[in-house]
Amino acid sequence: MGEIIVNNIDDNKIEIEYELNYQMHKEFEKIIEKGISIKVLEEIKIIKERDYFFDKEIYSQKNYKKIEYHPLINKYYLHDRGERKSYLSLNELIIDINKKKQLQLKINKKDINNNLLIIDWRIEQNSLPKSLQLNLKKPDWLVLKTLTYSL
């Protein structure tokens, strides 16, 4: 189980850290091992829940990550925030992903009360190769993890 910890809330920023604690999905592993590049979206958002309408999005931040495997050189790569890390095994990559991450969200303090912080790691279907997109239903391995925290 992953978790979000709010370390500090200032007037115009909030400092959080979270652990993804992602367990590798077999299908996901299989796809990576076949050398198919996967784009992962990390979305951090604060929403105001509404009973009778769509939730109101108060804050949103998106980071795209890319996981790829080069069978030619037997290496795994993680592209994250302009950095490119290589791993000898997928496990190493997952361990790295699951490391505690610290974030600073620039948002007014008054906007966070009673709202919900969501950290969502998911694979965008559109970014998959076309042949993987054509499924009758959305594969369950597309969502890596969704963490929530009531502010």
Next chain:
Amino acid sequence: MKYLITSISVISLALLIILIRSLSNSDFISGNTFQLLLRINLFFVVILFGFIAYQIFRLFIEVKKEITGSRLTLRLVISYSIMIIIPLMVLYFVSVSFLTKSIESWFNVRVESALEGGLNIGQKTLDLMRKDIELKSRSIGYSLSNISEEKFNPVLSDLREKFDIYEAMVLNEDNQIIALSSKEYTDIEQIIPEREELILANTGFHGKIDINDKNDIYLKTYLPFFTAGNKLKQKYYLNIVQKVPDGISQAALSVESVFEDYQALTYSRNSLKVIYQITLSIILFLAIILSISLALYFSRRFTMPLSILSDATQEIAQGNFKKKIPDQGKDELGMLIRSFNSMTSKLDNATKTLELNKQRIETSRNFLENVINNMSSGIVVIDYLKNIRLTNQLATKLLGINFELLNGQRFSQILETNPELDEIVTFINKSNNNFDSNRNLTIKIKKRILSLQLTKESNKKNANSILLIDDISEITAAQRNEAWSEVARRLAHEIKNPLTPIQLSAERIEHKFSQKLEKKDKKLLGEITTTIVNQVDAIKNMVNEFTEYSRSPILNKEEINIVNLLNDISNLYEKDDLRIIKQYKIKKLDIQCDATKIRQVFVNLIQNAYEAKRPEQHCEIEVKLKNTKQIIAIQFIDNGMGLQDDIDIFQPYVTTKNTGTGLGLAVVKKIIEEHNGIITIENNKVSGVKVEIIFKK
């Protein structure tokens, strides 16, 4: 409904085209949209299927209700559907088979082996290059370990060039660059290796292959070495970077990329098959549904004129010749409908003409019936077979036969209900087709004297005979009355003149000889002369009645209140054994009449009633008055002995009394008729008679 189906069909087709495009063009549409499209398509297919199912259900209901044209529509729909569905099914199965085989062919074992082989070649090449660079690295490391740190730079440059290495550097334990040689300009910050790499190199050697963002493949080695000259050995790290030639790296990466695509395809092999099969199935279903809906549409369109024609034929069979069918185009059906409309127009005109003729005949018949019914003679038309063909109401009335029941039957049938008419039947039967002149018969039936005249309609063979029946009772009675009046007038004139001298002579004889005769003879003479005088008075009275009967019909009419007149007479004549019951409440009822004569009528009727009373009971006379818009009716109902059925009491010299002259009621009738009234007499159910006088207003 048809617009709805068309709209949904068009939408479905459009969506299907988009779906097919999304399958073929990876940039056209995303996976999410593809799933959405697939679902929308399926949704529309289900909706269309629902509509078509409903249409077919309706068609079956119509067939069950035996609505015209529904069976033919159903047959056509089934035929069209079979014609379309069978080739579609064949096409579908061939397409699915072809597609499945095509997809399978993508994943040919040889292709996969070739790709894996290509990748292995790349790996082996890189491995060889890695080993080569390892050897070179060890050689350079060895050379550097024998010189001092100051000489590292020139020696490294020489050796780098000698071994054709891309980049070489020497680092100390603090990861600081001691010497560097590179084929190209290098950003030092970028090339400093990570400390982890050096740690890994402490095992004796560390090598790795890396790919940068520009898809350049680099071989990197990390080799620790120690300098030999100094007492204190210094540890260094030799880092060599060898760039794989562009041709090899691009080829290897290309193989890797194709391998990646192939693996992606392999991964989604089954999904692809299912998706294509589903897409084809949607196309098939859509095509089938569309073909059935088109079959329904065209079948209904084809059978509609026939249904209309059938309905119209039924309406015409029921007599509606005005039925017109809208024009249905220029084809054979349209021509048939135009011919049908033309036929109905002609039929309508013919019917109108027929109706007109029928009306004319009916009018003529009614006119003839009216004429016949209003004729003063009864008419019976008899055909040559002696069957009754036509009669009028007067004939029914005069003969007392209901001819309506006997119409078309033999004339002799009248004997079944009226055997007394045998003389007429004999009269009819005696006539034959060859009689030339009219034949006549006078007969008395039920107090009526009837004159029958039988004439032939024409001289043709089998012509009808016409029996004219006239009631000559009144004419006969009038003639008789006239004769009696003449007799009475002459008798009165002849008898009345000598009566006064006879009476005076008898009185004179008594006066002259009574004194001369003895008492006995005197008494006898008195009795004789009294008898003569009384008898002369009686003869005078009789003569007066004759005179009254034969007098001229001059009336002195005035408006009198007939209620007062009746009241006066009632009061005057009521006595112990005569009771007059006035059954009327009105006080005033004026009538234009001769008061003296009408009084005479009322008195006469009351006297007759009193004289006809039963000996053992009192006479009671009910007097009723009825005043309507058309008539005034006065009824005298007594409780006396009544009349014999076979006598006409209003005839002169007909009486039931021993002393009556038989002229009283004859005079009453004459007075009433002179006032344009009618007098009738009939026996009551229990006893007595009812006399009714009716004056027309």
